[in-house]
Amino acid sequence: MLANLTKLTYLLRETWAGLQRGGWMNGAAISTVTVLLFLFGLCLQTSWQLDALFDHFGTQLEVSVYLEPEMAGAELLPTVETLPTVDAVRLVTKEEAWDSLLTELGVSDRTLATQQLEGNPLVDELKVTVINPTVIPAVVQHLQGLEGVDRAVYINEATERFRQIQRGLNWVSITITVVLSLTAIAVITTTLNLIALARQNELEIMQLVGATKAWILLPFVLHGIFFGAVGGAIALLLITLLRTLLQEILMTQTGFLRFLADGFTISAVQHSLLSLVVLSLGISIGTAGSLFAIRRVSFR
Amino acid sequence: MPSSPWFSHWFQRHPTTATVPAMVQLRNVVKQYPNGIRCLKRINLTLKQGDFLFIIGTSGTGKSTLLKLLYGEEQASSGQVQVNGVDVGSLHGDRLAKFRRRIGVVFQDYKLIPNRTVADNVAFVLQAQGKRQQEINRRLLPTLKMVGLAAKADSFPDQLSGGEQQRVSIARAIVSTPPLLLADEPTGNLDPYNATQILRTLQNLNAYGATVIVTTHDRHMALQSQQPVLELHQGVLYPVHSDAIAAPLPH
Numbered sequence: 001m002l003a004n005l006t007k008l009t010y011l012l013r014e015t016w017a018g019l020q021r022g023g024w025m026n027g028a029a030i031s032t033v034t035v036l037l038f039l040f041g042l043c044l045q046t047s048w049q050l051d052a053l054f055d056h057f058g059t060q061l062e063v064s065v066y067l068e069p070e071m072a073g074a075e076l077l078p079t080v081e082t083l084p085t086v087d088a089v090r091l092v093t094k095e096e097a098w099d100s101l102l103t104e105l106g107v108s109d110r111t112l113a114t115q116q117l118e119g120n121p122l123v124d125e126l127k128v129t130v131i132n133p134t135v136i137p138a139v140v141q142h143l144q145g146l147e148g149v150d151r152a153v154y155i156n157e158a159t160e161r162f163r164q165i166q167r168g169l170n171w172v173s174i175t176i177t178v179v180l181s182l183t184a185i186a187v188i189t190t191t192l193n194l195i196a197l198a199r200q201n202e203l204e205i206m207q208l209v210g211a212t213k214a215w216i217l218l219p220f221v222l223h224g225i226f227f228g229a230v231g232g233a234i235a236l237l238l239i240t241l242l243r244t245l246l247q248e249i250l251m252t253q254t255g256f257l258r259f260l261a262d263g264f265t266i267s268a269v270q271h272s273l274l275s276l277v278v279l280s281l282g283i284s285i286g287t288a289g290s291l292f293a294i295r296r297v298s299f300r
Numbered sequence: 301m302p303s304s305p306w307f308s309h310w311f312q313r314h315p316t317t318a319t320v321p322a323m324v325q326l327r328n329v330v331k332q333y334p335n336g337i338r339c340l341k342r343i344n345l346t347l348k349q350g351d352f353l354f355i356i357g358t359s360g361t362g363k364s365t366l367l368k369l370l371y372g373e374e375q376a377s378s379g380q381v382q383v384n385g386v387d388v389g390s391l392h393g394d395r396l397a398k399f400r401r402r403i404g405v406v407f408q409d410y411k412l413i414p415n416r417t418v419a420d421n422v423a424f425v426l427q428a429q430g431k432r433q434q435e436i437n438r439r440l441l442p443t444l445k446m447v448g449l450a451a452k453a454d455s456f457p458d459q460l461s462g463g464e465q466q467r468v469s470i471a472r473a474i475v476s477t478p479p480l481l482l483a484d485e486p487t488g489n490l491d492p493y494n495a496t497q498i499l500r501t502l503q504n505l506n507a508y509g510a511t512v513i514v515t516t517h518d519r520h521m522a523l524q525s526q527q528p529v530l531e532l533h534q535g536v537l538y539p540v541h542s543d544a545i546a547a548p549l550p551h
Binding site for chain 1: 402413
């Protein structure tokens with residue numbers, strides 16, 4: 001135990017000596033890793049946020065039919081119900097919708113809010129569930145042709161758009177991660193090579209006095225891991241700051257933007273997972289960079 | 301003989317009796333560089349534990365190469381190099397690293413780490429070998445006292461004279477109590493007074509039981525020392541017999 005502690009102390013001291021030799025190159029390596037992990041973490045987090053929004057919209061095969069202001073939903077309900085491809089219809093009156101919206105917005109004085117807008121601005125809505133997803137386009141087209149219908153919205157269209165955005169984001173994320181990972185590894189390798197060059201005398205002496213290969217090279221690996229871990233920590237800090245800032249800005253907004261603010265929240269599990277993934281990637285990249293660097297240290 | 305409780309262990313571990321096995325044995329050793337230059341031709345040499353040997357020769361005759369063969373930095377083109385019964389040529393990687401822990405090397409250019417203190421430079425060897433701090437502390441001060449640098453433990457190499465830097469180099473070489481000490485031109489950069497001090501230190505270490513090989517281009521100093529001397533000339537070792545050994549070492 002004591003021997004291991006002595007060894008760890010020595011390795012950490014040698015790593016620190018390497019860091020001191022690195023000078024501003026340490027900053028360059030950490031910055032590169034930070035940029036990579038910041039963008040990677042941001043993409044990952046956004047992907048989760050889109051997932052949350054996706055879930056929020058729901059995945060049911062439902063068509064929302066918004067009626068014209070003067071049209072009452074109850075009048076149109078029997079007509080829609082009789083359509084053969086329709087499974088069920090649910091009426092959401094504009095009063096119910098208004099009530100629900102005011103509750104979501106946290107408005108306490110509902111009468112005043114209604115007066116300020118000169119009445120309820122919403123319309124009646126029919127939530128139509130079809131028997132088969134394949135008939136949705138036909139049902140939507142038919143419903144849009146009915147008198148008193150303003151528009152029929154197929155909610156899964158929106159979710160499909162989200163899916164497309166998510167897929168695009170994943171590709172962007174993969175591309176950024178691959179390109180920047182290679183850049184970060186190259187910068188770490190170069191930095192550690194320069195440090196090895198500056199410490200050539202020490203390394204040579206270490207070899208001559210009987211230090212094993214692992215003993216000489218481990219501080220370089222720890223150095224690489226340090227770059228990755230520090231870069232990851234800074235990236236996580238920046239991601240958290242950015243998310244908090246955006247959330248605070250959006251919370252002061254209303255409507256959809258306010259709704260997005262809720263979407264920006266990530267769960268505690270996701271928060272831990274994000275930290276774990278970002279730090280693991282950082283440490284992996286640091287380790288890879290250091291392993292490439294130490295390949296050039298010659299031994300006999 | 302200087303007295304030191306810790307160094308006395310060294311003497312006990314390596315008794316200089318006639319029955320002890322060979323510490324260094326070179327048989328028909330040839331070293332030829334890739335450019336075709338053959339700097340060592342059929343070298344045969346045997347040293348027992350506790351021996352002291354000077355190898356003299358002009359610059360470029362292969363003295364350093366001969367020492368490098370002993371601590372495994374170079375490999376013989378042919379022949380066998382044995383140190384303490386170990387075939388050095390067959391060692392690689394960690395086995396070579398662990399073998400080197402049993403050899404102390406003193407360099408002409410000292411090879412000290414400039415940004416570390418004297419104590420750190422010496423302790424560095426033990427740290428690099430994975431020794432515990434307690435063990436390092438136990439060995440450090442006696443070693444520095446041995447070379448007369450206890451008062452300068454916290455100085456940096458650039459604050460020391462050439463002779464003092466060379467003594468740090470010796471301290472570093474002996475701190476792990478190796479049975480074999482190789483000194484490659486240890487007095488090459490020093491004035492006669494400091495050269496004599498270094499030589500005295502090496503002779504003291506030999507008195508404790510260490511086998512010492514010193515290379516030098518200073519024929520006069522080697523002959524004055526009253527120790528065995530071999531001359532490396534055109535890749536071959538010749539014994540040097542001097543009937544006119546000069547006056548004792550100056551004080």
